[in-house]
Every structure is written in structure tokens, then in C-alpha cells.
Amino acid sequence: MAILVIAEHDGKQLKPGTTNTVTAAAKIGGDITVLVAGTGCAEAAQAAAKIAGVQKVLLADAAHYAGGAAENLTALVQGIAGQYSHILAPATGYGKNFMPRLAALLDVQQISDISAVVSADTFVRPIYAGNAMATVQSSDKIKVITVRATGFDAAGEGGSAAVENIAAGADTGLSAFKSQELSKSDRPELTAARIIVSGGRGMGSGDNFKILEALADKLGAAVGASRAAVDSGFVPNDYQVGQTGKIVAPELYIAVGISGAIQHLAGMKDSKVIIAINKDPEAPIFAVANYWLVEDLFKAVPEFTAAL
């Protein structure tokens, strides 16, 4: 079998989900090729060549692959898809954007967000916000799959794959990239952080997130939020952890003022250690916490920061 993994990258480095996707590909078994498509992304292709288990890296560099570029990217991959039995990408905002488009062009029913590989055609994926796990079998000739990074370990380094330049596809002209406004932060990315400090509606305001940021900085942690906090406008959408936000599984997840709605638990319940601080003794978040503290967060969080 020949497996194509589509890398997510920023031009220079691979995004964390890419190496986990390579691990998922290795579990399926077969020759693994990584496609790095983008604008000025030769460095990222070199990084992909170093991933253990990767046989070949394809590099497609053109201006019209800037940003998400779903229309142009799928046109490119459609052209080479026939050589592969499986096409995988991380189930991040990047992969979720273009993979269904690719699947439809190939007349394939995509398998979204797999968390385990059972065999080359059978996979496990969470449904209903992770409250049920479905085992599904695909009858399509090419399997188009997005991979939940937290279900697979990151592949290590040690590979020395050849990088082959491939011709860029035509610009479909359907969509024009204007700009990206990326949140600037010196803290780690949510999906790559070892520790995450998250705030919910109980934070009361965006300003109050400062006490979480102080705690996060002491711990070298990322800052996240529940959908309630995003909906209330306390923090931007890219902070959101949950069913419709980011799926995370850090070593330590600190939930502050988060009640624990189904949709939030869906995004963090695979964390190794979960602690919850909430003044409501009945908060559902306590059901998934390893340690919980019933206390006013405005008292507990500064104390926590001071104790470190």
C-alpha cells in the first residue's frame, strides 16, 4: 500500500499534528510519502524528510497555495491521488478545510477524525462529542482520512527521505488569499502544550483571564477556554477547546471556572491529569477530574500561582 500524508506547516516548520498523522499512516502500514504544499516551504519539506518512517517527500511550492487554499490544494492532490491507497491529513482547522473537498472530487466518503487504526480499511472515530466511539469500515478504493492527533504519538526524527519537487497545479482562481491575522503569543500552542490552563464562563470577563495567564506563565503552559468563554467574548475563538474547537490531550489540564459542558469535555477528557477549580460543588467537570477543588477561583488561582 502507498500512503500519502499531507503535511500542515508554516513554511519553515511542520505543525504538531503532522507527525502524529505519520504515526497513524505507519499503523495502516505501507510506504509513506509526505506532501508539503505551500508558498516558500522548502524548509518544511526538509523537516518532513527527517520524520522517521517517511520514504519520500513531495514539495509543491507556488504562490497560490498560501493560507488554507482548499480549492487549489485539492486540485493538486486530485492529480496524484490515483497512486495512493490512503490519503491522510491532521484533523485540524487546516485538514478539515480541504480534505472533504478532496474526498468529494474523488467520489470517496471521508473518514473524519480517526482516533485508532483497526486495519487498513477499518478505523475508530468519536461521534456525539466523544460520548460514543464508532468503528467504521470503508469500501472506497482510496481512503481519505483525517487524523485526531491526540489518538497517536508523534513520530520521531531519524528519517532521511528524498525531497522531490513536483509541478504545482494551476490556480483555479476561485478564491484569493488576502491575509492571516495570527494571535501573537509567547506561550506554547494549545495543541502542542504540555500543560494547559483553561478558563470558562466563571472567569467573568476577558480582563480576568490575566490571573490565568500569570499561572500559565509560571507553568510554561498554554491558555485555553471553554466555548462559553468564547461565546461571551472573553477571548478569541482560537482559544476554544472542545467538540467544535481544538482537541487537546496535555499532561496536565487545569480547568478554571469551567462547569464541564459535554461539548467542552469532548475536547480535553483524554488529558493525562485533569484538575478543576470551581466554586460549584456540583460542577460536572469534577466527574472527569483527577483532583478537584471547590473554591472561588479568584482566591484559588493567585494562591496557586504564588505556591509554585
Next chain:
Amino acid sequence: MKVLVTVKRVIDPYVKVRVKSDGSGVETANVKMAMNPFCEIAVEQAVRMKEAGTVSEIVVVSIGTTQSQETLRTAMAMGADRGILVEVAGEVQPLAVAKLVKAVVDKEQPGLVIMGKQAIDDDSNQCGQMTAALLGWPQSAFTSAIAVNGDSADVTREIDGGLEKLTIKLPAVVTTDLRLNEPRYVTLPNIMKAKKKPLEVVKPEALGVDVTPRLKTLKVEEPAKRSAGVKVVDVAELVAKLKNEARVI
């Protein structure tokens, strides 16, 4: 401009689902149903665009059982003008949904299709992008702002690290993210008015679409449970547990 909006009837997102003991799926009998939250945002967006004068007519489409007519009525109570139900009894997977939506689009010729980014039952997050692909139209998935300017639209998309801005040609498919808008509540007079709005029912065969599932669900199980945790009395005990027991800080 005519807009086509899709809506899906799903288990109410605030209901805790139960896996059936025979492992065939989740229990849906006697469970509260609702319009998928992202579809509500899609309907709201179309209604706001109509109120602003950019949209002349809103056609709302649902794919599902007869009961999905309720969901279409809710959309019409929010402000959609007429409904189309593609009536299917069994499971319809995202690729088949996209083919059905494309068939309706071919007939209706809207200038814009607005869909929810994800249904909160099967969490596939595919239909909008697939519909765009089959139509050969541009897409804007996970959209948090949209402004139509003649034959193109300026859109803002939610991406993992922040926001992305694109200009897409129209017609196009847009899928909604949370911050696009906050859907309105339907009022009783509007619910009454919605009952009189036209609702057409069609079958997939009439649209020439084969809805046979491509993915076979072998089993559905409960996820692994986390072991019970412990309550700590104060911050000092919490820090001690994290250092000495969990050893994560």
C-alpha cells in the same frame, strides 16, 4: 440574490447520549431533538442578509425523515421563505448529503449556499466542503464574517492560530462558525406564519442520487471511562498532589 440554507435535525446538544446495548448506535427513541446549532447560525445569517437587503429569497433544505419538517418549520419561523425536504428514512452519509444538496442547487440556482460547519451528532465536518467541490464552487469553511460585494464576497475564516481573510467568487458555499452571529429566538406569531409557508417534499430518486452508505458502522461503544478523582481541600494540598502523586509539575 437567492440563498440556499441547509438544516439538520439532530439530538439536542444538551442531551447526554446513550449508546445502545447492542452496539448498533446511540439511542434516539424518545430523545429530545433540535436543529443543529451551526445550522441555526446559517439560517440566522441568511435572514440577516435578507433584512439588510442583500438577499431576496431564502430557501431552506433538510435531508432526513418526515420529522425533519419540524426543523424546516423552525427555520421558516426564523425567516426562511420556503422549505424543501429530501425525505430519506435511513442513514445518509456526508457525500450523499452533498450530492443531494448539489441536485437541489442545480434546480434552484442560488447565488450563495450557507451550511453549518459540522453536525453535532456524527461530527464529520464534511458536507459544506463536499458540496462546494461537487459544484466546482469556491468555499469558505468555518466562517465568522461575510460581506457580499457584487459577484464576490469578502470572508473571514476561523483558523487554528487566528483568522484568515479571503475573497471568494460567487456563487460559493459558506460554512458557519460560532462567532458569525447569535441566532434569534423564534416568536409565536412567526411560528404561526411559518406553518403557511410552502414546504416541498422530494425523494432522492427524483434527484437522481444514490444514497447507499459507503462506510459501514461495525459497532458503537461507550468511550473509556476516567477513573474517579479525589477532592482536595485547599491549594496547598492540590500543589502537593500535583508534585508528589501525579508528578506533573
